[in-house]
Amino acid sequence: MKSILKSQPFLWFVLALPGFWICWRWLMTPDEYGYGHAIGDSGDWAAWLLMVTLAVTPIKLLFRKQRWAIWLMRRRRDLGVASFAYAAGHTAMYLWKKGSLELVLAELDEDFILVGWLALVLFVPLAVTSNNVSMRKLKRSWKSLHRLVYPAAVLTFLHWVWSAFDPTAAWIHVGILAVIELVRIFLQRRQRVT
Template identity: 70%
Template sequence: MSAKRLLLWLALSLPGWWLVGRWALTPDAYGYGHAIADSGQWAAWLLMVTLAVTPMRLAFRRSALAKWLVRYRRDLGVASFAYAALHTLVYLDKKATLANVLEELPQDFIWSGWLALALFVPLAVTSNDVSMRWLKKSWKALHRLVYPAAILTFLHWIWSAFDPTTAWIHAGVLAAIEIARLWLQRARA
């Protein structure tokens, strides 16, 4: 791993260490609600950055930032998945038993979260050079699952929020990113 990639992963992991540290050291002040919300928000924010890479690349081809984002897009996506996995672990820790998890499964915000996670697993597992070479053209088709997974992620956030205003704002940003991507792709065709 290059020094630049190692530094990127160190930076990407800092919010996670902060979150886990606060939850472990001050569980009364920083309880389940904070841990679940913060881990989920970091997953969503990194997902939005990952999805913004294509429109950035199309709009600002020669930009140093766009080139950097393209180079590290898979790292950002895997980091988003890592925060989603942390979000899931916090949830599972709170629920404690499989029976409690299954009891909640029919709720909209729960099944949408589990389905989003299920779609992200093959994306995270195949976000490496070996998988790209092995899957060839199928790799790109597989990684288009990020779009339904993103929709499910934001539905999960909207349906689970006490006040969904912030979730709706972020969903609007996601929609703007996707509209920009589609418009720029059509403009180039």
């Protein structure tokens, strides 16, 4: 049983549960939980999983020898791909609602739409190369490519702030993201000095 709970398929099942919940609520109660809730919740899950993914490095630097930190480090790519999956679902809902390329292109002059698309474009190569084969083939350039996660995260959170009816929650998450990144930079610099 322990091996099942620690397995990658079980982790993916757990990561998929919010997506199943979003789909089920939208299908079963479309009047109460419609497009607005579904697109909002899928975007929230994409952002939350992105934050957890970015928090893995400072956690690893702070708790190197802890088993749970090592486990988290080994599952960082899974968390990042899950974040991308929710972002892709978020985008698919938006495209479905618009229903035509003409309407999608007409909205590109909106700041929050443009930064959302830019974030997605940056995340695509990260998601595609988040596997062992790509790591082996790209070697050192894999790490350089995956540094795109930082500008992609900034764009993601700008999208959230600019698209929110009440941006308070978005700004709180921006603050948490800033703390995560400041801690990461501080710990990495301290490690280089010692």
